[in-house]
Amino acid sequence: MTATRSDAALLLPDATVRRLLPLARATSGETDATASPLDGSHLADVPQSTLDDVDAAFASARAAQPAWAELGASERGRRLLAFHDLLLAAQAELADVIVAESGKARKDAVEEVFHLAMTARYYGQYAAGFLRPQRRRGVFPGLTRIDVHHHPKGVVSVISPWNYPLTMAMADGLAALAAGNAVVAKPDAQTVLTALAGLELLRRAGVPDDVWQVVTGPGGEIGTALVERGDHVCFTGSTATGRKVGVGAAERLVASSLELGGKNPMVVCADADLDAAVDGALRGCFSNAGQLCVSFERLYVARAVYVDFRDRFVAAVAALELRPGLDWTGEVGTLTSAAQLDKVQAHVEDARAKAATVLVGGRHRPDLAPWSFEPTVLEGVSEDMECFRDETFGPVVSLYPFDTEEEALVLANDSTYGLNAAVWSRDHARARALASRIRCGTVNVNEAIAASFGSLSAPMGGMGQSGLGRRQGPEGLLRFTQVQAVATQRGMGLGAPTGASREKFAEVMTGALKVMRALRL
Ligand code: NAD
Numbered sequence: 001m002t003a004t005r006s007d008a009a010l011l012l013p014d015a016t017v018r019r020l021l022p023l024a025r026a027t028s029g030e031t032d033a034t035a036s037p038l039d040g041s042h043l044a045d046v047p048q049s050t051l052d053d054v055d056a057a058f059a060s061a062r063a064a065q066p067a068w069a070e071l072g073a074s075e076r077g078r079r080l081l082a083f084h085d086l087l088l089a090a091q092a093e094l095a096d097v098i099v100a101e102s103g104k105a106r107k108d109a110v111e112e113v114f115h116l117a118m119t120a121r122y123y124g125q126y127a128a129g130f131l132r133p134q135r136r137r138g139v140f141p142g143l144t145r146i147d148v149h150h151h152p153k154g155v156v157s158v159i160s161p162w163n164y165p166l167t168m169a170m171a172d173g174l175a176a177l178a179a180g181n182a183v184v185a186k187p188d189a190q191t192v193l194t195a196l197a198g199l200e201l202l203r204r205a206g207v208p209d210d211v212w213q214v215v216t217g218p219g220g221e222i223g224t225a226l227v228e229r230g231d232h233v234c235f236t237g238s239t240a241t242g243r244k245v246g247v248g249a250a251e252r253l254v255a256s257s258l259e260l261g262g263k264n265p266m267v268v269c270a271d272a273d274l275d276a277a278v279d280g281a282l283r284g285c286f287s288n289a290g291q292l293c294v295s296f297e298r299l300y301v302a303r304a305v306y307v308d309f310r311d312r313f314v315a316a317v318a319a320l321e322l323r324p325g326l327d328w329t330g331e332v333g334t335l336t337s338a339a340q341l342d343k344v345q346a347h348v349e350d351a352r353a354k355a356a357t358v359l360v361g362g363r364h365r366p367d368l369a370p371w372s373f374e375p376t377v378l379e380g381v382s383e384d385m386e387c388f389r390d391e392t393f394g395p396v397v398s399l400y401p402f403d404t405e406e407e408a409l410v411l412a413n414d415s416t417y418g419l420n421a422a423v424w425s426r427d428h429a430r431a432r433a434l435a436s437r438i439r440c441g442t443v444n445v446n447e448a449i450a451a452s453f454g455s456l457s458a459p460m461g462g463m464g465q466s467g468l469g470r471r472q473g474p475e476g477l478l479r480f481t482q483v484q485a486v487a488t489q490r491g492m493g494l495g496a497p498t499g500a501s502r503e504k505f506a507e508v509m510t511g512a513l514k515v516m517r518a519l520r521l
Contacts, residue, residue, distance in 0.1 A: 011036070012100050012193070016093070017044045020196040024216050025049060025057045032189055032216070037103030037336050038324050040370045046192045049215040054184070054225040057213040061155045061182035064210035069152050069180035073128035076178055080124035083174075083205035087117040087198075094166060094197055099326050101191045102165055103334040103369060106327065108288045112167045115454070116198070119171040122456035123477060127178035130474045131481070138487065140512075141521055145488040150481035152180035157230025159223050159245065161237045162336055163291045163393075165191030170198045172234045172257070172471055173212065176480040182211045186226050190336065192216050230254065232480055236293075239417075239465050246468065257469030257479055260462055261391045262293050262419030264440070265412035266448070268309055269405065269431065270302035272424035276446060278312045281397075284422060284448030286320065286332050286375045290395035291340065293466075294420035294442070294449050297392055299399050300408045306401040310379070313399075314359045317375050324369040334369035335394060341371040344394035347387040348376060351398075356380045361395070389415065405434055413439045418463030422448050439463050441470070 026047035034043045049057075068076070087094070091113045098109040131150050138144025156176040160169040165187060173183040187195035192214070199214055215222055219241065227233050227248040233256040235245045242258040249256035266284060268277045284296040301309045323330030335341050341364065348362050361376030373395060381388055381398035388398070402408040412421060421440040425431035428445060435443035441461045442452035452458050459470035469479055496505035 011041055012043065012096060016097070017193065020097075020193050020200065021045075021047060023196045023199050023214065024192065025053050025213050026216050027053055034101070034190055034192070036100050037334050037371055038100065038326070038369055043100060044193055046189070046216055049217045049222055051221075051225055054215050054222060054229065057184045057215055058155055058229045060210040061184055061213060064208055065152065065154060065180075065182040068177075068182060068208065068211045073131050073178070073180070076180065077124040077127055079206040080120045080127075080174060080178060083202055083207070084117045084120040084124060086201040086205055087113055087120065090197075090201055094194075096326060097194050097197045098166055098191075099333070101194050102162060102288075102336050103324055103371070104288045104291075104336075105323075105330045105333040106325075107331070108333065109166075111287075112164050115164075116167045116170055116174075118454065118456055119167070119174050119472075122472075123175050123178035126474075127175075127477055130477050131179065136485075137521070139494065143489065143491050144494075145490070147486045147488070149484045149486065150179070150478060151484060152176075153480055153482055154181060154231035155229070156181045156183050156480055157226035157233045158183055158185040159219070159226055159233070159235045159237065160185065160187050160195070162188035162190040163288060163293070165194040166198050168236050169195040170202070172236070172259075172476070175471070175477040176232070176234070177207065177212065179477050179480045181231075181480050183213070184226060184230065185212065185214050186216070186219075186222050187214065189216070189218065224248065227256075228252070232256070234480075235259070239467075242467065255469075255479070257461070257471070258467040259293065259469075259471060260419075260465065260467040261393070261417060262295075262462065262466050263298065263389060263391050263415045263417045264294060264296045264420045265298040265300060265415070265438070266296040266422040267402075267405075267408045267412055267424065267434070267438075268299065268301040268305065269408075269423065269425035269427075269434075270304040271426045272302075272305070273426060273446075274305060274309055274312060277309065277424040278316050280422065280424065280446070280448040281313055282316055282320065283450075285397040286317075286395050287449070289332055289335055289373070290375075290397075291336060291393055292449075294453060296420075296422065296448065297387070297397055298412075298415075299397055300402050300411050301399060302405075302408075303401040303403055306399075310359070310399055314377055317360045317377055320375050322365065322368065322372065322374060324372055332375055332395065334372040336371070338371055340394060341373060344373050344392055344396060347385075347390070347392045347394070347396055348378075350386045351378050351381055354382065354385050356382075356385060356398075359399075391417070409434065409437055413437075416465045419461075419466035420444070420449065420452070422446075441466065 031045035361374035461470040
């Protein structure tokens with residue numbers, strides 16, 4: 001494994017930090033210091049919001065939302081498309097901020113910029129179509145007309161994690177904006193500058209200041225305040241916090257969408273193109289140093305090709321460039337926090353102590369960055385080990401052989417999570433059939449993650465403990481709407497006419513139902 005420390009300057013220019021911080025709605029006078037995972041150096045003193053700030057943010061967002069909705073879907077779409085262009089133009093500075101705050105490799109940072117730009121383009125182009133009123137069949141066709149409308153819910157709360165600090169902080173909210181809502185967002189405390197850099201561009205694209213606001217502070221206090229105020233709560237983060245958020249929203253009879261953790265399986269069939277599968281496994285396991293909700297931590301490989309795959313994969317992992325830094329050279333960056341490092345180390349040490357084999361990696365690398373950890377492949381992992389079922393959320397993957405594809409299916413489905421999976425096979429039809437039986441919200445055939453996640457028309461989200469609701473696709477926008485049916489009746493009313501025989505009415509009604517059944521109406 002090539003592992004060097006980057007020589008690039010590690011800090012963001014002061015001017016950038018000073019420009020961005022005032023965009024947060026935060027008046028307490030208190031600040032929270034953040035440090036860069038690249039070298040532990042001071043990054044910013046982030047102003048902290050009070051509960052009064054949160055109240056003020058919701059009040060002004062509520063006041064501004066009707067005018068935003070009145071603009072119409074086409075004009076809102078034009079502003080999202082302008083945001084797309086600004087994101088691409090500003091990608092170098094955005095990547096600097098993302099890397100400085102999260103410690104990820106620059107290639108992973110620009111992927112975030114692209115994903116957010118693609119989201120802006122998708123909803124910019126298609127939201128008007130998703131929101132167009134629909135005609136549906138009425139109780140008596142020809143006499144009853146049904147129009148279905150989608151109205152914005154109002155102000156959407158967006159609570160996001162640090163791992164993909166640009167796109168997780170903004171992509172869901174863009175769909176909410178496109179549907180005519182306002183947004184109050186609370187990014188993770190570690191990655192506020194990134195969320196503000198995105199906000200700056202959104203405002204430049206023509207989204208009014210009050211329509212998207214960012215508040216800051218601890219999740220337990222400010223995150224909870226968003227759960228208590230939003231008309232829909234959109235949360236991305238851990239399953240444990242997501243459960244609390246879901247309960248809080250449900251108590252108010254407000255819907256929540258919860259994008260949570262995963263323990264994602266990848267299945268390599270005996271007829272797979274092993275070069276492609278190895279390549280996909282590298283991206284699928286070690287993008288963002290494995291701190292990716294859809295990344296793979298369980299690799300099931302057909303016994304006939306197990307040794308071949310294992311040896312190629314281990315060699316490829318050993319050749320990965322582990323180099324935290326701002327420049328383009330590194331393929332794998334650092335973990336983002338001491339807590340992440342603790343969890344990853346604990347999983348690897350527990351597996352080692354219980355006789356798993358570390359095929360490659362397995363070491364903390366403080367010589368590269370304070371929380372850097374080597375991409376790690378384990379073999380011989382058993383049920384009693386922590387990394388067997390629990391999400392590691394780091395660069396650690398376990399290899400397991402299987403004998404039949406039915407067995408692979410049982411193993412892949414042996415998890416309370418159900419977020420993402422992949423199947424590798426040259427027989428696309430068989431692979432798709434297997435994929436559809438894996439209990440995960442997205443399954444990629446012959447690709448790790450990007451085929452589904454990068455296809456903005458594809459709904460994305462978790463089954464089981466991985467969450468509720470879907471982002472992306474029409475589903476990702478319609479969740480932020482209130483659905484209304486307007487029924488218009490022509491001619492006769494639908495009940496028994498006053499004074500008519502009830503028996504006669506039941507007879508007529510029975511005849512009508514039989515006719516409609518026969519005509520398949
Ligand atoms: P986390 O749950 O600790 O924090 C996520 C966000 O919630 C942060 O902004 C935090 O401040 C806030 N928060 C904390 N406590 C809160 C509370 N009581 N009420 C409201 N908000 C609160 O998660 P994390 O450790 O930052 O993120 C990592 C987890 O996120 C992993 O499990 C990962 O799989 C998951 N994740 C899922 C997806 C997805 O799309 N499914 C995407 C990215 C990350």
